[in-house]
Amino acid sequence: xxxxxxxxxxxxxxxxxxxxxxxxxxxxxxxxxxxxxxxxxxxxxxxxxxxxxxxxxxxxxxxxxxxxxxxxxxxxxxxxxxxxxxxxxxxxxxxxxxxxxxxxxxxxxxxxxxxxxxxxxxxxxxxxxxxxxxxxxxxxxxxxxxxxxxxxxxxxxxxxxxxxxxxxxxxxxxxxxxxxxxxxxxxxxxxxxxxxxxxxxxxxxxxxxxxxxxxxxxxxxxxxxxxxxxxxxxxxxxxxxxxxxxxxxxxxxxxxxxxxxxxxxxxxxxxxxxxxxxxxxxxxxxxxxxxxxxxxxxxxxxxxxxxxxxxxxxxxxxxxxxxxxxxxxxxxxxxxxxxxxxxxxxxxxxxxxxxxxxxxxxxxxxxxxxxxxxxxxxxxxxxxxxxxxxxxxxxxxxxxxxxxxxxxxxxxxxxxxxxxxxxxxxxxxxxxxxxxxxxxxxxxxxxxxxxxxxxxxxxxxxx
Amino acid sequence: xxxxxxxxxxxxxxxxxxxxxxxxxxxxxxxxxxxxxxxxxxxxxxxxxxxxxxxxxxxxxxxxxxxxxxxxxxxxxxxxxxxxxxxxxxxxxxxxxxxxxxxxxxxxxxxxxxxxxxxxxxxxxxxxxxxxxxxxxxxxxxxxxxxxxxxxxxxxxxxxxxxxxxxxxxxxxxxxxxxxxxxxxxxxxxxxxxxxxxxxxxxxxxxxxxxxxxxxxxxxxxxxxxxxxxxxxxxxxxxxxxxxxxxxxxxxxxxxxxxxxxxxxxxxxxxxxxxxxxxxxxxxxxxxxxxxxxxxxxxxxxxxxxxxxxxxxxxxxxxxxxxxxxxxxxxxxxxxxxxxxxxxxxxxxxxxxxxxxxxxxxxxxxxxxxxxxxxxxxxxxxxxxxxxxxxxxxxxxxxxxxxxxxxxxxxxxxxxxxxxxxxxxxxxxxxxxxxxxxxxxxxxxxxxx
Numbered sequence: 083x084x085x086x087x088x089x090x091x092x093x094x095x096x097x098x099x100x101x102x103x104x105x106x107x108x109x110x111x112x113x114x115x116x117x118x119x120x121x122x123x124x125x126x127x128x129x130x131x132x133x134x135x136x137x138x139x140x141x142x143x144x145x146x147x148x149x150x151x152x153x154x155x156x157x158x159x160x161x162x163x164x165x166x167x168x169x170x171x172x173x174x175x176x177x178x179x180x181x182x183x184x185x186x187x188x189x190x191x192x193x194x195x196x197x198x199x200x201x202x203x204x205x206x207x208x209x210x211x212x213x214x215x216x217x218x219x220x221x222x223x224x225x226x227x228x229x230x231x232x233x234x235x236x237x238x239x240x241x242x243x244x245x246x247x248x249x250x251x252x253x254x255x256x257x258x259x260x261x262x263x264x265x266x267x268x269x270x271x272x273x274x275x276x277x278x279x280x281x282x283x284x285x286x287x288x289x290x291x292x293x294x295x296x297x298x299x300x301x302x303x304x305x306x307x308x309x310x311x312x313x314x315x316x317x318x319x320x321x322x323x324x325x326x327x328x329x330x331x332x333x334x335x336x337x338x339x340x341x342x343x344x345x346x347x348x349x350x351x352x353x354x355x356x357x358x359x360x361x362x363x364x365x366x367x368x369x370x371x372x373x374x375x376x377x378x379x380x381x382x383x384x385x386x387x388x389x390x391x392x393x394x395x396x397x398x399x400x401x402x403x404x405x406x407x408x409x410x411x412x413x414x415x416x417x418x419x420x421x422x423x424x425x426x427x428x429x430x431x432x433x434x435x436x437x438x439x440x441x442x443x444x445x446x447x448x449x450x451x452x453x454x455x456x457x458x459x460x461x462x463x464x465x466x467x468x469x470x471x472x473x474x475x476x477x478x479x480x481x482x483x484x485x486x487x488x489x490x491x492x493x494x495x496x497x498x499x500x501x502x503x504x505x506x507x508x509x510x511x512x513x514x515x516x517x518x519x520x521x522x523x524x525x526x527x528x529x530x531x532x533x534x535x536x537x538x539x540x541x542x543x544x545x
Numbered sequence: 546x547x548x549x550x551x552x553x554x555x556x557x558x559x560x561x562x563x564x565x566x567x568x569x570x571x572x573x574x575x576x577x578x579x580x581x582x583x584x585x586x587x588x589x590x591x592x593x594x595x596x597x598x599x600x601x602x603x604x605x606x607x608x609x610x611x612x613x614x615x616x617x618x619x620x621x622x623x624x625x626x627x628x629x630x631x632x633x634x635x636x637x638x639x640x641x642x643x644x645x646x647x648x649x650x651x652x653x654x655x656x657x658x659x660x661x662x663x664x665x666x667x668x669x670x671x672x673x674x675x676x677x678x679x680x681x682x683x684x685x686x687x688x689x690x691x692x693x694x695x696x697x698x699x700x701x702x703x704x705x706x707x708x709x710x711x712x713x714x715x716x717x718x719x720x721x722x723x724x725x726x727x728x729x730x731x732x733x734x735x736x737x738x739x740x741x742x743x744x745x746x747x748x749x750x751x752x753x754x755x756x757x758x759x760x761x762x763x764x765x766x767x768x769x770x771x772x773x774x775x776x777x778x779x780x781x782x783x784x785x786x787x788x789x790x791x792x793x794x795x796x797x798x799x800x801x802x803x804x805x806x807x808x809x810x811x812x813x814x815x816x817x818x819x820x821x822x823x824x825x826x827x828x829x830x831x832x833x834x835x836x837x838x839x840x841x842x843x844x845x846x847x848x849x850x851x852x853x854x855x856x857x858x859x860x861x862x863x864x865x866x867x868x869x870x871x872x873x874x875x876x877x878x879x880x881x882x883x884x885x886x887x888x889x890x891x892x893x894x895x896x897x898x899x900x901x902x903x904x905x906x907x908x909x910x911x912x913x914x915x916x917x918x919x920x921x922x923x924x925x926x927x928x929x930x931x932x933x934x935x936x937x938x939x940x941x942x943x944x945x946x947x948x949x950x951x952x953x954x955x956x957x958x959x960x961x962x963x964x965x966x967x968x969x970x971x972x973x974x975x976x977x978x979x980x981x982x983x984x985x986x987x988x989x990x991x992x993x994x
Contacts (some may be wrong), residue, residue: 116633119799120799122635123634123635124635125609125881126608126609126630126633126634127609127610127611127613127630127879127881128609128610128611128626128629128630129610129611129879130612130613130614130619130622131613132609132612132613132614133594133613141585142582142587143584143585143586143587143588143589144587144588144589145588145589145590146588146589146590146592147590147591147592148593148594149592149593149594150594150595150614151614160591163591163692163736164589164591167586167589167591167663169586175813202629202630202632202633203632203633205633206633223798224800225799225801236992242819245749261801261924263800266803267898267925268801268803268891268922268924268925269922269925270922270924286939308952309929311769311950311952311991311992311993311994312769312993312994342582342688343686344686344688346730389629422592422594424588424590458919458920459918459919460916460919461915461916461918461919463732463915465688465723465730465732465776466730466731466732468915468931468948469608470915470916470919470930470931470950471916471919471920471921472929477720488728489927490927490929490952491929492916492929492930492931492950492952494916494948495948496948508917540948540950540993540994541950541993542920542929542930542931542949542951542952542993543929543950543952543991543993
């Protein structure tokens with residue numbers, strides 16, 4: 083990808099006026115995006131992302147520059163200009179590079195069928211069929227949106243401490259959505275399967291079944307009444323339901339927030355922050371999982387980190403820069419969307435571990451509340467811990483039984499309180515892919531959990 | 546390779562492949578940003594990046610591709626990709642635009658902005674942080690504080706010999722503070738954008754952020770149920786941005802807008818007039834032409850409650866047999882054109898914000914909303930959102946409320962607007978456009994806590 087001598091020159095030029103660490107991140111990323119509306123091709127875009135991000139640490143300072151002019155002269159000029167922003171000369175030296183290559187045989191997350199080896203017509207047929215499956219499910223289905231995405235990202239990360247790591251990340255994802263309509267209402271059902279692997283993924287999943295499921299969800303919600311508002315128990319199903327942990331807790335454990343004293347979980351290591359039923363993990367090593375990594379975007383290998391064990395806070399999610407401030411080591415999950423972002427501590431595959439309760443007991447022991455089958459997205463303010471998220475498919479629970487569907491439910495709360503209020507955790511753990519947006523861009527992550535119950539939380543609704 | 550050379554080569558190569566209808570779109574952005582934490586530089590960013598996209602219509606079908614690399618290899622990649630992509634595309638009546646006779650001049654580039662060196666911006670950033678921290682002892686930290694400049698170049702060239710170029714720049718400032726009282730913590734942010742640092746009042750920017758955070762400290766209980774509320778301009782801008790898609794013709798044509806077929810009908814209270822104004826002086830989305838090369842002009846979308854027009858790009862206009870309204874925009878050079886507003890201006894009313902509060906008399910002022918990407922359904926208009934707000938009783942602002950949600954329907958909100966104040970707010974530019982709006986008084990919104 084790049085000659086070592088040139089990289090050496092750029093890394094040392096970047097430290098010419100000060101700074102204690104310099105790093106480059108070079109990215110070649112070929113992407114394909116295909117979307118279908120009502121079974122007809124809508125947008126088909128192929129792209130090539132290409133550029134270099136240069137990062138310098140100087141004391142408490144991060145200096146970052148990126149460009150897609152990768153000529154040697156331009157990069158040397160950019161490095162020199164960036165270096166001028168350093169505040170003191172720490173006499174940093176460049177160590178000899180130790181080569182690591184995760185792009186070939188030592189790739190834990192191999193792609194068997196490369197996106198470039200598959201004819202576009204094959205993908206088009208797949209999306210066309212999925213659209214048909216959704217329409218066939220019910221004549222209430224008025225529209226389908228089917229999407230396909232792949233990216234083949236090759237990176238080189240090299241730094242002044244001698245890191246020289248290459249990695250190749252092949253990801254693919256499908257977007258399955260069906261809209262059900264009545265005269266006055268439209269409701270959407272949605273599924274978005276994805277993996278860190280090649281197009282063999284589509285031999286393992288059935289998009290037609292998923293399209294039917296999206297259609298079923300849309301039709302169910304079309305007939306639903308508005309959800310009642312107020313405080314009540316909420317049972318959240320497995321899989322994407324894990325977004326509650328992601329928002330309510332995960333973001334507030336990221337070192338960037340901790341180092342700035344901008345999180346409700348500062349200084350809480352070793353303390354109980356969640357109910358004893360809760361053990362939570364961030365694991366970047368799960369083979370071929372959507373949120374997994376070989377190495378993070380500053381070259382540290384992915385790891386399995388226990389964040390909370392039986393309610394006790396065990397670890398934050400730590401990147402190199404904030405780790406230094408906190409006197410903690412990297413947890414191997416510093417990530418960035420592309421060369422245009424300085425990496426920072428982020429989640430990979432984050433989930434609540436299996437508990438000992440049974441899903442059926444959770445429902446049968448709830449007199450009155452909400453059963454959230456499919457969650458939508460959410461967000462959190464890490465400073466206050468206030469989070470919110472939408473429920474895409476919800477039902478009332480009455481007398482220990484799942485009753486009528488309700489729509490328009492939103493769940494809000496404060497992370498610290500919600501975690502303590504998890505009173506049941508079942509054993510049917512499942513993960514689900516999503517995109518997570520924060521200061522270093524949008525990165526692929528998994529959320530996950532078994533079915534859980536939060537015994538008292540605010541539900542927003544109109545009923 | 547510079548863009549002119551690149552254009553020459555790809556046009557020649559396209560013709561060699563027998564392609565006759567095509568368009569090249571180029572974008573180059575430079576941005577500088579410095580952020581400060583506790584009096585020290587925290588982040589210092591200086592970037593430049595851009596790229597090209599190429600669109601070709603082959604046998605009536607359109608293929609797209611983009612590249613961030615301007616070299617010979619990319620020419621081959623782009624051509625190979627557009628050919629392959631066009632093969633599975635759909636014949637949707639796309640065409641390459643011949644151009645307009647007249648393009649309006651817009652004032653979107655300030656040469657003097659380059660004269661502010663990094664040290665000026667660093668000092669400004671430190672001053673803002675200091676002003677925020679000294680405003681009130683309950684302001685415990687400044688979570689984020691940055692000063693930046695952006696410069697952007699756009700160039701369009703196509704097989705109809707159209708060639709357009711535009712350069713724009715702006716300066717921006719953002720500060721986000723944390724206020725704490727007892728065990729309640731709240732944040733408040735203020736964003737400023739302008740074409741020059743000259744008129745900036747940095748103390749006021751810092752104070753506004755602090756006031757917003759401080760005003761939320763407290764937790765008055767609120768009774769749940771239906772009530773009248775004021776959407777403060779900032780919160781209302783979020784609502785308008787979220788539901789703007791229903792005004793785009795392409796969504797009507799796809800059955801994704803409940804406003805389909807309602808041109809000429811009353812869809813909102815007579816207090817509602819909304820204009821799309823690409824020629825609005827000082828607007829954040831002011832431009833002389835859209836991403837498809839169509840000349841910009843101002844148009845009224847809703848006039849005193851009556852729907853006047855949808856917003857069109859070339860493709861959706863051709864479908865309805867009318868001329869494009871110049872709203873064919875790309876989120877970036879990487880995406881194909883779809884529809885977006887420019888400056889989406891909700892006309893202000895005649896009374897002040899204080900008078901609006903008196904008109905409300907009893908109810909809530911919603912100052913901020915979160916979860917718009919998940920708790921709002923752009924098609925049906927339904928929303929259920931976490932909100933920050935202030936309780937109003939007897940025309941007076943009382944304590945802030947905590948942990949509430951509001952729910953309703955956007956199309957009902959448009960109809961239920963009882964009054965509008967004169968406090969225009971300039972919302973941030975998004976890929977859908979930049980909303981400019983005042984605060985509005987709306988009846989019958991559901992509140993839960």
